[in-house]
Amino acid sequence: MAGCFVESEGLPPPVEGFYFPAGIAASPGGRVLYVANSDFDLQYNGGTVQALDLQRLRRRALAVQASLNPREAGAGASARAACEAVGLGANPAPLLYPGPCSPLDIAALDGDEEIVRRSAVIGAFASNLALAHRPLPEPGATPGEQNARLFVPVRGDPSVTYFDVADDRLDAPDAQRCQGDACFQLDCGATESGGRCPRDHRIGEDPGQGRVKEKLPLEPFGIAAGPDGTSIVVSHQTLNSASVIANSWNEGQRPELAGILEDLASGPTELAAVPRPRLITQLKAASKAIDYQPAFVLTYVASSQLDLLRYQEPEPKSTAPALLYQSTTTPITALASGTDSRGIAVDASERQACEAGCGDGDYECLARCAAIPIPVFVAHRFPSSLLIGEVITTLIEKDAEKPEDRWIAAYETIAIRDAAPLAAYPSRVEVGDVIGADGARHRRVFALAFDSGLAFSYNPEAHRIDAVIPTGRGPQAIAFDTGHTCSDDRERCDCAPGSDGCEPYSLMYIAHFTDSYLGVVDLDMRKANTSATMILTVGKPVPPRESQ
Numbered sequence: 001m002a003g004c005f006v007e008s009e010g011l012p013p014p015v016e017g018f019y020f021p022a023g024i025a026a027s028p029g030g031r032v033l034y035v036a037n038s039d040f041d042l043q044y045n046g047g048t049v050q051a052l053d054l055q056r057l058r059r060r061a062l063a064v065q066a067s068l069n070p071r072e073a074g075a076g077a078s079a080r081a082a083c084e085a086v087g088l089g090a091n092p093a094p095l096l097y098p099g100p101c102s103p104l105d106i107a108a109l110d111g112d113e114e115i116v117r118r119s120a121v122i123g124a125f126a127s128n129l130a131l132a133h134r135p136l137p138e139p140g141a142t143p144g145e146q147n148a149r150l151f152v153p154v155r156g157d158p159s160v161t162y163f164d165v166a167d168d169r170l171d172a173p174d175a176q177r178c179q180g181d182a183c184f185q186l187d188c189g190a191t192e193s194g195g196r197c198p199r200d201h202r203i204g205e206d207p208g209q210g211r212v213k214e215k216l217p218l219e220p221f222g223i224a225a226g227p228d229g230t231s232i233v234v235s236h237q238t239l240n241s242a243s244v245i246a247n248s249w250n251e252g253q254r255p256e257l258a259g260i261l262e263d264l265a266s267g268p269t270e271l272a273a274v275p276r277p278r279l280i281t282q283l284k285a286a287s288k289a290i291d292y293q294p295a296f297v298l299t300y301v302a303s304s305q306l307d308l309l310r311y312q313e314p315e316p317k318s319t320a321p322a323l324l325y326q327s328t329t330t331p332i333t334a335l336a337s338g339t340d341s342r343g344i345a346v347d348a349s350e351r352q353a354c355e356a357g358c359g360d361g362d363y364e365c366l367a368r369c370a371a372i373p374i375p376v377f378v379a380h381r382f383p384s385s386l387l388i389g390e391v392i393t394t395l396i397e398k399d400a401e402k403p404e405d406r407w408i409a410a411y412e413t414i415a416i417r418d419a420a421p422l423a424a425y426p427s428r429v430e431v432g433d434v435i436g437a438d439g440a441r442h443r444r445v446f447a448l449a450f451d452s453g454l455a456f457s458y459n460p461e462a463h464r465i466d467a468v469i470p471t472g473r474g475p476q477a478i479a480f481d482t483g484h485t486c487s488d489d490r491e492r493c494d495c496a497p498g499s500d501g502c503e504p505y506s507l508m509y510i511a512h513f514t515d516s517y518l519g520v521v522d523l524d525m526r527k528a529n530t531s532a533t534m535i536l537t538v539g540k541p542v543p544p545r546e547s548q
Contacts, residue, residue: 024511034165049122049163068100069527129150130151130232166178211258214260237267261309272297274296342426354368430479435524442459455475480506
């Protein structure tokens with residue numbers, strides 16, 4: 001279908017609603033929800049990317065949550081009252097979309113209630129999106145420009161369309177968080193909101209603009225951004241290849257196609273970036289030579305293996321093609337059939353918590369943390385299951401007088417340890433947090449089953465599925481919004497847990513591809529009436545034309 005798309009023909013796509021959403025991502029500071037719509041049935045002359053006001057969505061979702069739970073709403077809590085509290089009626093079509101209320105029609109909202117704050121038109125058949133951030137300055141350093149970029153693989157061009165977007169992080173003391181309307185920046189060169197992204201923001205269309213002097217391979221599908229946002233790796237399912245985009249943060253320098261890796265196994269699909277050990281970062285900051293290349297884990301739909309790809313970073317100011325290469329291959333032998341792996345996610349939270357307790361120059365402490373394996377989770381079919389493994393970092397050492405000269409290289413390997421059975425045909429998998437009965441955050445792995453309309457919550461500590469969440473038809477992508485609120489506006493705050501007005505929350509947004517809407521799931525296990533259920537439908541569900 002990719003070859004059938006012509007952007008000059010057809011009606012302009014709806015920018016105030018969703019249409020076959022294929023990718024979704026939340027900004028780390030909780031201000032913006034990005035959605036990529038694919039125009040899957042070619043009813044329009046392109047897809048769209050939208051920047052949604054996450055605070056306004058959160059306010060409505062948490063109002064429904066509070067109204068449905070007797071502890072907050074009192075003995076008279078009812079679904080009707082909860083829906084009326086946010087201006088919605090009762091759900092008229094529970095078989096089409098779960099939840100107590102009628103859909104929130106975002107196209108009808110404006111002014112202070114407007115949800116879609118910015119939008120842009122892209123080509124057809126967007127498959128996903130990735131959000132990359134510039135590394136934050138070290139504490140005490142002079143704050144520089146703080147921005148981020150959004151990358152969307154588009155099969156119809158083919159290209160990877162990129163956007164300059166705002167950065168709302170508060171991870172460092174000197175971080176300059178965006179404010180107000182500036183948080184909804186969605187710049188792809190279009191002259192107005194809802195305009196079409198021009199050719200110079202579509203990476204890979206013009207072979208003269210990239211380092212490799214070639215066009216982007218056909219069918220860009222999976223995408224992942226490296227830990228510092230300077231390398232973006234894309235899989236190409238039908239050509240058994242992968243490509244890498246070099247994303248410089250230098251002012252005035254655009255991302256460019258930098259390398260192509262061919263002759264991979266059959267059906268490369270989804271990617272996950274492996275977080276870099278903090279030991280590597282600190283050694284390089286101290287100008288110590290250590291051999292290490294960023295790593296990405298790749299799944300396959302037609303091969304029983306996982307691959308570890310590495311990106312060889314070129315010398316500064318080099319114009320030579322970058323090197324993307326296949327480092328190690330891990331056969332999938334934990335199941336009778338190891339073929340057809342889809343989504344993949346890694347969870348470095350335990351290692352990063354360890355690293356946060358080490359000083360910048362405490363290399364021995366950082367080395368002990370680097371030895372902590374990073375869990376990896378894969379959505380696998382035939383049989384339908386969640387593969388559970390780990391990424392292991394190996395440090396190469398030598399005898400040295402100074403501790404900082406001891407480590408000369410590092411690399412990763414993958415091992416599959418276990419599998420948990422799931423319902424029919426899982427597709428995507430992501431790692432997020434729930435709010436436990438103790439009010440604290442607890443890690444969970446969420447797997448979507450597109451065909452069966454279910455989302456599974458896997459507890460990695462208990463090694464079991466602890467919730468099965470009914471969704472609508474075709475759940476395609478997940479994003480999380482987890483933090484604390486400290487005001488009636490439900491804005492995410494950096495408040496101290498337990499202080500007055502500081503309340504934890506966790507919401508999961510699911511993009512429903514088949515009927516073109518977002519579902520909001522409550523992940524607060526303290527809320528008996530709403531936990532692990534869909535509490536809000538965002539956008540009016542529209543069945544595919546052939547089923548109407």
